[in-house]
Amino acid sequence: MRDQADRRTLFIVSAEAGEALAACVRVDGWRIVVDGGGDGVAGRALASGADVMLVDTRADAPAGAAATQALGGLAAATGRALIALTADTAWLEDLLAVGATHFSVDRGDAHELRQAIRYAAGQVQRDHSDRRGPRFGANADxxxxxxxxxxxxxxxxxxxxxxxxxxxxxxxxxxxxxxxxxxxxxxxxxxxxxxxxxxxxxxxxxxxxxxxxxxxxxxxxxxxxxxxxxxxxxxxxxxxxxxxxxxxxxxxxxxxxxxxxxxxxxxxxxxxxxxxxxxxxxxxxxxxxxxxxAAPLDLLAIDLHLAIERGEIDVLFQPQAPIDGRHVTGVEALARWRHGKLGPLGADALFAAADRADLGVALSDHIQELVLARVARWPRPLAGLRVSLNLTAGDLGRPGFAALFLDRVAASGVPFERLTVEITEGGAIRNLEIAAAVLATLREAGVRVALDDFGTGYSSLAYLTALPLDYLKLDKALACGIEATPRHRGVVRAVMTLARSLGLAVIAEGIESEAQRVLLAAEGCTFYQGFLLAEPLDEAALIAMMEMERC
Structure with missing residues (x-):
């Protein structure tokens, strides 16, 4: 008998004939979830853990196209199959354009439809298994x-x-x-x-x-x-x-x-x-x-032992603003290592070296204290800004971390309500239950929670049903891709629909052009950050920017 977690799930969207369709296409060993469609369908499809999604467009083609569009981005982001069941081929191009990966024309043959479902599931699985193309756009050897x-x-x-x-x-x-x-x-x-x-x-x-x-x-x-x-x-x-x-x-x-x-x-x-x-x-x-x-990381790990003492670890602040304007309402704190020989190093290199040196916890503590101390001393032009800072996997797994963090914030004098903590899938995944408990405690105190880099991998989707969140941060590659093709825009639209169904605000990262901002605003994005607004700034530059806004 197959393990429950390994059973495949078929998610059927049908406004009128869902149960009849489920009985018709029942596939051995599969679990079938029937949904009437409408608002929040992408969130329900995600929560179902569906391997294949089937949208019945036969009775109402426009409504079916809308449901297909709502699920199209989810299919593209997760690699799952999305089958459009049609009465004829008149709407076929439209359905494929909004995200359907497969289609089936209804001829009243249940066996044919079951075969279409099996084929779609198998084809998507092969697509994932064969994605080993190693070069940028070609198979290099x-x-x-x-x-x-x-x-x-x-x-x-x-x-x-x-x-x-x-x-x-x-x-x-x-x-x-x-x-x-x-x-x-x-x-x-x-x-x-x-x-x-x-x-x-x-x-x-x-x-x-x-x-x-x-x-x-x-x-x-x-x-x-x-x-x-x-x-x-x-x-x-x-x-x-x-x-x-x-x-x-x-x-x-x-x-x-x-x-x-x-x-x-x-x-x-x-x-x-x-x-x-x-x-x-x-x-x-x-x-x-x-x-x-010695490997570069080993050398960096050695240097990191002295970097904190030398004051080489610094913090910059990248402004965030509502998507419909340029008025800064918050910032993200970004760690930087001003290495004596290699110059400025970003957070990836910094924390990789910390992990190699077994200094991850010490480094995270130092950065949190540094950010809170800076924010506590901010002058009036910065006093109203929200501040986001990152938590690591080590933070989320530390016994008693929630209490330790809240005590640290209280001692700094920074109000809990001004803080947002950001987690990435690598930070939360190691123990989802513990991460959820830590974040719930922080939220109860007034701290908000953001899921960072959303859209970079499949696993982050599962966090939406397990973690207490306030924001999704749309990854730069996904946000900037909105200008590329209708397919890219469909993915972004699906994420926005999914976020709305879960009551989450969306922050787009890495926005570099006005066209990107306008397109994201049209899709319902809430906030943005990136070079279009401002690069990461030191405190003096941030104060100057805020004072200029008031002029």
Whole structure:
């Protein structure tokens, strides 16, 4: 007998014939949820855990199209199938345009419809399992990487190579099957590709090297390569979704940077030799070829022990405003490390180094105290601003953290009602029940809660039904993509619909153009932040901005 958590769910939306349709299409081993549609349908579909969604458009094509549109973004964001059941093909193009992934024309044949459901479910599963495309827009292989490296070296560029081997796959395959392992490999590769592309764009490439191995080649100076390694390390440490649950894959790294005599073959060989050493090690999971013998993250971890004492950890504040204007109503506190040699480093590199040095809790405490002390001293122009600060996985898992945090806020003199805490899926997922209890205690005291980076992964969707939230923060890639295609806009629209059904305000991150702001406003976004409004500012610049608003 299949485990309840592994049963597939079919979510049927039908205003009139839902129960009859459920009886007609009953698929062995599936759970069927019937919904009448209307407001909040996306939220109910999400809560059902549906693998396949079926919208009955036969009796009322416009209403069916509206329901399909409401669910289209959810399907796109989660990879789930969305079947439009039609009486004819007249509305077919419209249904596909608003998000249907499959369709079925009703010919009165229940067997045919059941086969369509099975096919859609299987096709979506294969799509996810096959998403191993390692390069930006193409399937690269190691030969492509070698040619790419040689071209950069011929141009005199400094090149770094990381060969990353995912681990624990044998255990995962034995426990959950090879298909689950393939899905997680694809998800991990997508994380690596997204981080690499975001930091370096065309100055880097990612390729599959077989099994769970990846090659990341980058043309950049050593400080940038160190930041990339830190960001990738942090991304791969996050739990990944699999069949409604979570799994954490370990990784081993071999790294090498080009020298005067290197070509692609020698650079890849040295990185591969370093990976062999990392796999053989009981401790160090990252090995760097060359005389230094220490990974960038290890060096950063060593430096971090002194960074707090030296006052190198600082905080900047990025303004937030209602989506319909530029009047600043709040800020997000962003940690920065003013490294003596590498220059400014962002939060990803900072917390990756802290985790490597086992200083995560100490660093988070220091940043919280720093933010609260700054806010408590703010002059009148800043006195009314809400302040968002980030909580880490270590915070959410610490015994007694809620009381500790509330005592810290009370001692600072900052009103609880001015604070919002932000969590990411990596921070909450490690123990969802404990995270929910901590956040509920903070909300009872008046602190608000935001789910950060929403739209970057499937697992964050599950948090909406489990965690006490006030805001969704729409990830930059999703928010900025609203200008791209109707498909992108459909995803954003679905998120907005979902947020409204759950009573959550939406904050869009990374907004860079007026067109993005206008489109997001039209879809119902509540607040925004990004370079269109202002970059992260120090206190002096923030005061100047607020005083200028009052002029």
């Amino acid at each position: 190691p030969a492509d990487v070698a040619a790419w490296i040689d071209a950069r070296l011929d141009d005199g560029e400094h090149v770094g190579v990381s060969i990353i081997a995912l681990s624990r796959l044998d255990i995962l395959n034995a426990a959950r099957g090879r298909a689950a392992g393939d899905t997680l490999i694809a998800a991990a590769r997508a994380q690596v590709e997204a981080v690499t592309r975001g930091l370096l764009g065309p100055a880097a490439m990612v390729a599959a090297a077989g099994g769970g191995d990846m090659i990341v080649a980058s043309a950049a100076p050593p400080p940038v390569l160190a930041r990339l390694a830190a960001a990738l390390d942090a991304a791969l440490a996050k739990p990944l979704p699999i069949r409604g649950r979570q799994a954490v894959l370990g990784s081993r790294w071999g790294m090498a940077e080009s020298g005067p005599a290197d070509d692609a073959a020698s650079l890849l060989r040295r990185a591969a030799e370093a990976l062999v050493a990392a796999k053989a090690s009981d401790g160090a999971t990252v090995r760097v070829a060359g005389p230094e013998g």
